[in-house]
Amino acid sequence: xxxxxxxxxxxxxxxxxxxxxxxxxxxxxxxxxxxxxxxxxxxxxxxxxxxxxxxxxxxxxxxxxxxxxxxxxxxxxxxxxxxxxxxxxxxxxxxxxxxxxxxxxxxxxxxxxxxxxxxxxxxxxxxxxxxxxxxxxxxxxxxxxxxxxxxxxxxxxxxxxxxxxxxxxxxxxxxxxxxxxxxxxxxxxxxxxxxxxxxxxxxxxxxxxxxxxxxxxxxxxxxxxxxxxxxxxxx
Numbered sequence: 488x489x490x491x492x493x494x495x496x497x498x499x500x501x502x503x504x505x506x507x508x509x510x511x512x513x514x515x516x517x518x519x520x521x522x523x524x525x526x527x528x529x530x531x532x533x534x535x536x537x538x539x540x541x542x543x544x545x546x547x548x549x550x551x552x553x554x555x556x557x558x559x560x561x562x563x564x565x566x567x568x569x570x571x572x573x574x575x576x577x578x579x580x581x582x583x584x585x586x587x588x589x590x591x592x593x594x595x596x597x598x599x600x601x602x603x604x605x606x607x608x609x610x611x612x613x614x615x616x617x618x619x620x621x622x623x624x625x626x627x628x629x630x631x632x633x634x635x636x637x638x639x640x641x642x643x644x645x646x647x648x649x650x651x652x653x654x655x656x657x658x659x660x661x662x663x664x665x666x667x668x669x670x671x672x673x674x675x676x677x678x679x680x681x682x683x684x685x686x687x688x689x690x691x692x693x694x695x696x697x698x699x700x701x702x703x704x705x706x707x708x709x710x711x712x713x714x715x716x717x718x719x720x721x722x
Contacts, residue, residue, distance in 0.1 A: 527559035534644040565652035566629040566636040569621035588637040590678040624710035630717035669711040
């Protein structure tokens with residue numbers, strides 16, 4: 488289970504009811520800096536929180552805070568990995584798993600612990616970072632294909648073969664205004680090269696690192712634009 492496990496209950500349903508349209512109007516007015524009927528309410532929920540929430544409130548195993556509290560909006564996650572590929576499993580047993588992801592990061596996930604540990608990265612020198620080449624930011628698999636992806640799959644939970652982004656949107660939109668998401672450069676660097684290398688190389692190669700940051704920003708801007716295009720007419 489993950490905080491980004493956001494597949495809805497209404498897959499195959501296309502119509503939006505009056506309650507969902509009220510939420511959409513509430514969100515649109517708030518985003519336009521106009522006064523809505525009330526402040527929109529929503530949040531992200533860790534998978535471990537949802538398990539405890541169900542247990543302590545005596546709720547069914549499939550209870551979901553977004554539906555239980557009829558929250559106003561929800562965020563979905565496309566495949567933002569630089570390289571679109573299945574996780575490479577390096578170790579797996581009942582207690583833990585070690586995988587290499589589409590960020591080239593080796594991640595150790597102990598199932599009893601809330602977050603994974605990144606232990607190594609393919610991009611481990613500044614020269615590699617300067618010359619790295621990613622899959623296209625507009626690659627249709629990011630939005631229309633199921634598969635492994637680090638942000639959706641490796642967090643406080645662990646999930647393989649996350650559903651296609653567009654399918655999550657379609658399943659959720661009958662009940663919620665649905666918003667896509669996109670990481671920014673700092674988060675990409677942390678996942679791609681690690682926090683220590685990111686800060687070190689900023690100090691060692693400030694101008695060259697600035698050029699890398701500009702390129703990464705352009706990459707994820709193009710991906711955000713592609714995500715908007717992929718959802719056009721659906722959301």
